[in-house]
Amino acid sequence: MELYLMNRQHGRMILESVENGPLIWPMIEENVVTRPKKYYELSATEVIQADCDVKATNIILQGLLLEVYALFSNHQIAKELWKRIQLLMQGTSLMKQERECKLYDEFNKFCYKKKETLHDFSNKFWYACVTSPTLTILQ
Numbered sequence: 001m002e003l004y005l006m007n008r009q010h011g012r013m014i015l016e017s018v019e020n021g022p023l024i025w026p027m028i029e030e031n032v033v034t035r036p037k038k039y040y041e042l043s044a045t046e047v048i049q050a051d052c053d054v055k056a057t058n059i060i061l062q063g064l065l066l067e068v069y070a071l072f073s074n075h076q077i078a079k080e081l082w083k084r085i086q087l088l089m090q091g092t093s094l095m096k097q098e099r100e101c102k103l104y105d106e107f108n109k110f111c112y113k114k115k116e117t118l119h120d121f122s123n124k125f126w127y128a129c130v131t132s133p134t135l136t137i138l139q
Contacts, residue, residue, distance in 0.1 A: 005059070010052050017056040021079040023049040057081060 005011040005018075017023075023046060025036040042050060056078035061069060068088065075081040110128065112121055 013049055013052040014056045017053045018078045018082050022053040022077055
C-alpha cells in the first residue's frame with residue numbers, strides 16, 4: 001500500500017492519515033462558544049489534509065472484496081478501518097500457503113515419470129481428473 005500511496009499526489013499525507021489518524025480539526029471561538037472550524041474556514045494545508053483523510057479511506061475501501069466491503073463501508077477513519085481489516089485478514093496468508101501446497105500436490109499427479117508410455121500418462125491424467133474433487137475437466 002505504501003508504494004501505491006507514494007505514487008499519488010500528497011501520498012505522504014494520505015499515508016500519515018492511515019498510520020496516525022485523521023486531521024484534528026482546529027477549534028474556533030465564536031460568541032463565547034468553541035466549535036471546530038468548518039471546511040471552508042480551514043487553511044490551504046488543512047484542506048489538503050482533510051481531503052487526504054477521505055482519500056485514504058476510499059483507497060482502502062476500493063481494494064476490498066465486496067463481502068469485506070459490506071462489513072467496513074460505514075467506517076470513516078482510515079486508521080481504524082486499516083486496523084480492523086488487518087485483524088480480519090490475519091489468517092489469509094496462512095490459507096494462501098495451504099492452497100499452494102494443495103496445488104503442488106495436484107500438480108505432482110500430472111508429472112511424467114521415466115519409462116512411462118503416453119497411454120499410461122493419459123490414463124493417469126484422466127483418472128486424476130475424474131477422482132479429484134477440486135479438478136474439473138474443461139469441455
